Amino acid sequence: MPPPEKIIGVVGKTNVGKSTLFAALTMIPVKxxxxPFTTIEPNVGVAYLRKKCVHVELGLSGCNPRSGFCTRGDRFIPVKVIDVAGLIPGASQGRGLGNKFMDDLRQADVLIHVVDASGSTDLEGNKGKPGTYNPVEEAELIRREIDEWFKSVVQRVWSSKISRAIATSQNPLEVIYQNLTGLSIKKRNVIEAIKAAGLENKDPRLWSQSDVDEFAVKLREASKPILIAANKADYPESRDYIKELIERFGVENVVPVSALAELILRKASQSGVIDYLPGDKEFRLIARSITSEQLKALELIDKNVLRVYGSTGVQELLRKAVFEKLHMITVYPVEDENKYTDHYGNILPDAYIVEKGTTARELAYMVHTDLGKSFLYAIDAKLKRRVGESHILEDNDVVKIVAAKSK
Ligand SMILES: Nc1nc2c(ncn2[C@@H]2O[C@H](COP(=O)(O)OP(=O)(O)OP(=O)(O)O)[C@@H](O)[C@H]2O)c(=O)[nH]1
Ligand SMILES: [Mg+2]
Known part of the structure; x- marks a missing residue:
């Protein structure tokens, strides 16, 4: 089975640009x-994460991806994205569309929290002049709503199932984990959360309601880390607010973004007006004719976004979400360690996004269960060196698995 796909959830106040970001990432035309409350049912799609392809390092002229694509030495690797309905303060008590949207995010591994960094929407998502509302306040309030939602889900399961089951269990940790799998959490998230909540030495049978709440918040942090997309960065009013957001949440947790600029650039590139790849720091006009309106929009993007922030920020969001928040690496399984191909001769057909710490044998299982079961050893194709089952893979490793049954 290929590595379990990582899911990025797009969350935030209503009317901040979540669906614009989703459309820019997936090119799916959504509403x-x-x-406020344009999106009700979730949008699900595939975005492509840009990363230097290992074929460049190997001195090859190209590769043949089975999924995604490779252009000018950069590999675009698929990741799943979900855009959900927006929320407003009080959502956890049922205000706005309530918690429905949150339930659509249960399966997410990381959350991109879109904030209106231009301050042009109030807390209910109504439009105002840029610079009017404070995005730091918005970010804090919405984060609290997300945590409230998580608390309510954990409390519900705790009182209906967990407390009864752990009362008689030999292994309370296992019971907790088994009953929370619907939130897409891992056992190590539960262990981390218990530690972070300072509850390691307290028997879960004796946890109070506030212990469970504290545990729930830490579990949210461990299992669904949040990255802030400081959106609408194209407004000059956003610049100071973005600095404030970075001061408050840390530079590693905030990415200045213009989802609208990315969407416009991608559309212009699709229709042959410009040459642009997601993540580029500039674009080139290639159309013979262009309307003055189009030209003006492109010039503004160049002046207010690309020259100020170095890109639209959208690829940076994906990169940070997957590689920094989720601690993933990329590895390339191959069948021929000399030609770097599968048995059809496709060069570097797969780029797997796997967790840091993945071993050679775990990779074998991802390629095929049989390969995992009858694993003998692996070959690091760059170094042409044999490695054992517990060898820990590194970013950009190219690996051949040798199994008892394989030829
Ligand atoms: N200037 C500017 N406007 C943006 C940007 N992103 C989105 N918008 C505008 O913000 C408005 C709301 O965009 P949506 O993508 O529908 O917002 P949403 O968060 O999905 O909203 P709901 O689904 O209603 O919660 C639209 O008018 C967008 O054009 C941006 O980066 N810059
Ligand atoms: Mg929307």
Whole structure:
């Protein structure tokens, strides 16, 4: 089985640009409008994470990806994205669309929290002048709502199932974990959360309601880390607010983004007006004719986004979410360690996004269960060196698995 795909959830106040970001990432035409609660049912799609392809390091002229694509030495690796309905303060008590949207995010591994960094929408998502509302306050309030939601889910399961089951269990940790799998959490998230909540030495049978709450918040942090997309960065009013967001949440947790700029650039590139790849720091006009309106929009993006922030920020969001928040690496399984191909001759057909710490044998299982079961050893194709089952893979490793049954 290929590595379990990582899911990025897009969350935030209503009318901040979540669906615009989703559309820019996936090129799926979804409903976008300048009023609250445009999205109700979740949008699900595939985004492509850009990363220097290992074929460049290997001195090859190209590769043949089975999924995603490779352009000018950069590999675009698929990741799943979910855009959900927006929320407003009090959502956990049922305000706005309540918690429905949150339930659509249960399966997410990391959350991109879109904030209106231009301060042009109030807490209910109504439009105002840029610079009017404070995005730091928005980010804090919405984060609290996300934590409230997590608390309520954990409390519900705790009182209906967990407390009864752990009362008689030899292994309370196992019971907790088994009953929370619907939130897409791992056993180590539960262990981390118990530690972070300072509850390691307290028997879960004796946890109070506030212990469970504290545990729930830490579990949210461990299992669904949040990265802030400081959106609408194209407004000059956003610049100071973005600095404030970075001061408050840390530079590692905030990415200045213009989802609208990315969407416009991608559309212009699709229709042959410009040459642009997601993540580029500039674009090139290639169309013979262009309307003055189009030209003006592109010039503004160049002046207010690309020259100020170095890119639209959208690829940086994906990169940080997957490689920094989720601690993933990329590895390339191959069948021929000399030609770096599968048995059809495709060069570097797969780029797997796997967790840091993945071993050669675990990779074998991802390629095929049979390969995992009858694993003999692996070959580090760059060094042409044999490695054993517990060898820990590194980013950009190219690996051949040798198994008893394989030829
Ligand atoms: N200037 C600017 N406007 C943006 C940007 N991103 C989104 N918008 C605008 O913000 C408005 C809301 O965009 P949506 O993508 O529908 O917002 P949403 O968060 O999905 O909203 P709901 O689904 O209603 O919660 C639209 O008018 C967008 O054009 C951006 O980066 N810059
Ligand atoms: Mg929307």
């Amino acid at each position: 976008i409008a300048d009023h």
